[in-house]
Amino acid sequence: MNNNSELISQYKEAFPAFRGYMECMSRTLFTGLASLSLAFGGTYVIQHLANKHLPYSRKLHIVVSSVVACGVAYQSRLQALATGVGGQVGVMVLQPWVKWGPQKRTDTSGQLMLQEAVALVSTLPLVSVVTQEVVSLQSLGKRMVFGSGTLERLVNEARANKSISCIFISLDIMKRSQIGELEAAFGIRIMDRYSVVLSIFHQHARTKEARLQVALAELPYIKKRVTYERDKLMVAEREKRLKAALTKLAGIRAQVRANRAKSSLPTIAVVGYTNAGKTSLIHAITQDSRAEGRNQLFATLDVTAHGCRLPCGVEVAFIDTVGFIQDIPTDLVASFKATLEDAIYSDVVVHVRDVSHPDYELQGATVSSTLASLPLPSGTPVITAANKMDLGITRSPEQLADAYVVSATREEGIEELLMAIQNEVLRVTGRKLWKFTLPTGSDQIQWLRGATGLVQEEIDEANPQITHVVAVLTDQELAAFTRNFGVKGKK
Numbered sequence: 001m002n003n004n005s006e007l008i009s010q011y012k013e014a015f016p017a018f019r020g021y022m023e024c025m026s027r028t029l030f031t032g033l034a035s036l037s038l039a040f041g042g043t044y045v046i047q048h049l050a051n052k053h054l055p056y057s058r059k060l061h062i063v064v065s066s067v068v069a070c071g072v073a074y075q076s077r078l079q080a081l082a083t084g085v086g087g088q089v090g091v092m093v094l095q096p097w098v099k100w101g102p103q104k105r106t107d108t109s110g111q112l113m114l115q116e117a118v119a120l121v122s123t124l125p126l127v128s129v130v131t132q133e134v135v136s137l138q139s140l141g142k143r144m145v146f147g148s149g150t151l152e153r154l155v156n157e158a159r160a161n162k163s164i165s166c167i168f169i170s171l172d173i174m175k176r177s178q179i180g181e182l183e184a185a186f187g188i189r190i191m192d193r194y195s196v197v198l199s200i201f202h203q204h205a206r207t208k209e210a211r212l213q214v215a216l217a218e219l220p221y222i223k224k225r226v227t228y229e230r231d232k233l234m235v236a237e238r239e240k241r242l243k244a245a246l247t248k249l250a251g252i253r254a255q256v257r258a259n260r261a262k263s264s265l266p267t268i269a270v271v272g273y274t275n276a277g278k279t280s281l282i283h284a285i286t287q288d289s290r291a292e293g294r295n296q297l298f299a300t301l302d303v304t305a306h307g308c309r310l311p312c313g314v315e316v317a318f319i320d321t322v323g324f325i326q327d328i329p330t331d332l333v334a335s336f337k338a339t340l341e342d343a344i345y346s347d348v349v350v351h352v353r354d355v356s357h358p359d360y361e362l363q364g365a366t367v368s369s370t371l372a373s374l375p376l377p378s379g380t381p382v383i384t385a386a387n388k389m390d391l392g393i394t395r396s397p398e399q400l401a402d403a404y405v406v407s408a409t410r411e412e413g414i415e416e417l418l419m420a421i422q423n424e425v426l427r428v429t430g431r432k433l434w435k436f437t438l439p440t441g442s443d444q445i446q447w448l449r450g451a452t453g454l455v456q457e458e459i460d461e462a463n464p465q466i467t468h469v470v471a472v473l474t475d476q477e478l479a480a481f482t483r484n485f486g487v488k489g490k491k
């Protein structure tokens with residue numbers, strides 16, 4: 001224990017959060033040891049008392065007790081480690097806000113930014129927001145972020161409240177030296193938007209590709225911290241290896257895309273601000289249970305495809321993508337460009353927007369500018385889905401003139417949206433609706449059914465020998481049909 005105290009006082013200056021870390025580790029160790037002995041003793045005594053009824057001999061009592069004790073100790077150790085010192089990680093959320101002057105933002109408000117910051121940090125497991133505040137600044141770019149009087153007040157507030165163990169300053173990315181000085185002043189850990197988003201990415205990355213991208217996104221941060229030449233070389237080497245692995249995966253992805261193009265499966269990319277309801281909308285359209293919306297920022301990090309048939313019978317794939325957010329360094333979004341390429345090469349883009357959100361405009365602009373930074377072919381149609389209408393519409397009908405107003409969770413307005421998507425898919429892939437009048441049960445009808453599926457098939461009321469058919473065909477398919485059967489259709 002004495003050694004611990006010495007260590008803590010030795011590192012107090014360089015690493016202000018070291019005390020908390022040591023306390024957490026000691027607590028975890030003791031919790032583990034205590035659970036081990038209690039579980040062992042308890043299981044042994046129970047077996048001893050119930051010996052007659054047990055199907056195994058006395059010799060095995062020690063083995064059973066050991067197994068149970070290990071399991072219980074492991075679980076309680078995990079719990080203790082995750083909850084850190086004294087339960088949840090209590091966070092003080094500070095949203096810097098320039099009150100006036102050229103740096104004042106006019107596209108949102110300090111309160112809305114604070115709300116987003118709170119949602120962002122609450123996405124991390126076991127985090128509870130203890131206090132939150134919009135802190136007025138005269139300008140951005142100060143070394144200690146806040147003016148000296150404000151800083152003193154905040155430090156006193158944080159120190160007086162024992163449940164605060166971390167401060168989230170909602171600025172995109174802060175300098176390492178800045179964080180160091182602020183950590184020294186507050187005596188606890190400081191996080192910026194970059195580190196919070198990165199931690200969420202770590203939590204949510206499932207596939208190998210997402211994990212590689214997160215590792216790559218982390219490098220600019222690490223680069224800023226290392227000072228020794230040897231470490232810089234190591235980081236450069238890691239960057240090279242990660243990029244090589246990603247390029248390999250991008251190759252496989254391109255192959256999958258090429259196969260999809262060959263099988264002429266049209267794709268629709270669903271993009272939008274994080275939490276706008278992209279995944280929920282895909283669920284409402286495709287009924288695919290794998291597309292499950294979650295009330296978390298950056299719930300989706302892995303690009304997934306979800307198949308369905310449009311009302312006209314054409315099969316398509318809806319592609320779920322990573323959400324965008326304002327005020328994070330471009331490196332972070334850039335690291336996901338590989339996955340966003342799926343959006344680039346899709347036939348139609350659906351931009352999902354949260355129509356109930358007061359920051360509707362700003363969120364839309366963030367997405368549009370991120371999309372503009374991707375090499376999206378200029379002809380790709382973008383359809384706007386103004387989602388969450390059941391929560392109230394914050395915009396006038398004129399402002400929503402080009403949007404399809406829907407509710408993904410209540411499945412309202414989905415049919416109209418789907419028809420718009422269908423029209424665009426048919427237009428960009430050169431498919432058209434054709435009407436034919438054909439003999440009932442004929443080879444022609446069979447052929448059309450096999451080619452693309454039939455939209456409509458109606459036996460004539462007056463003459464059951466003939467059937468009225470509507471089919472979706474590309475020019476090549478129509479040419480093949482005319483060649484085979486010599487029948488012409490009507491548009």
Ligand SMILES: Nc1nc2c(ncn2[C@@H]2O[C@H](COP(=O)(O)OP(=O)(O)OP(=O)(O)O)[C@@H](O)[C@H]2O)c(=O)[nH]1
Nearest residue numbers: 275276277278279280293294295298299300323408
């Ligand atoms: N009330 C209401 N809630 C919705 C609607 N659509 C989505 N939500 C909710 O909004 C939250 C986010 O939905 P998601 O579908 O996960 O959003 P996302 O855009 O995929 O989010 P990320 O993957 O994190 O970028 C979930 O809690 C949904 O239940 C809607 O039409 N109405």
Ligand SMILES: [Mg+2]
Nearest residue numbers: 278279299300
């Ligand atoms: Mg999602």
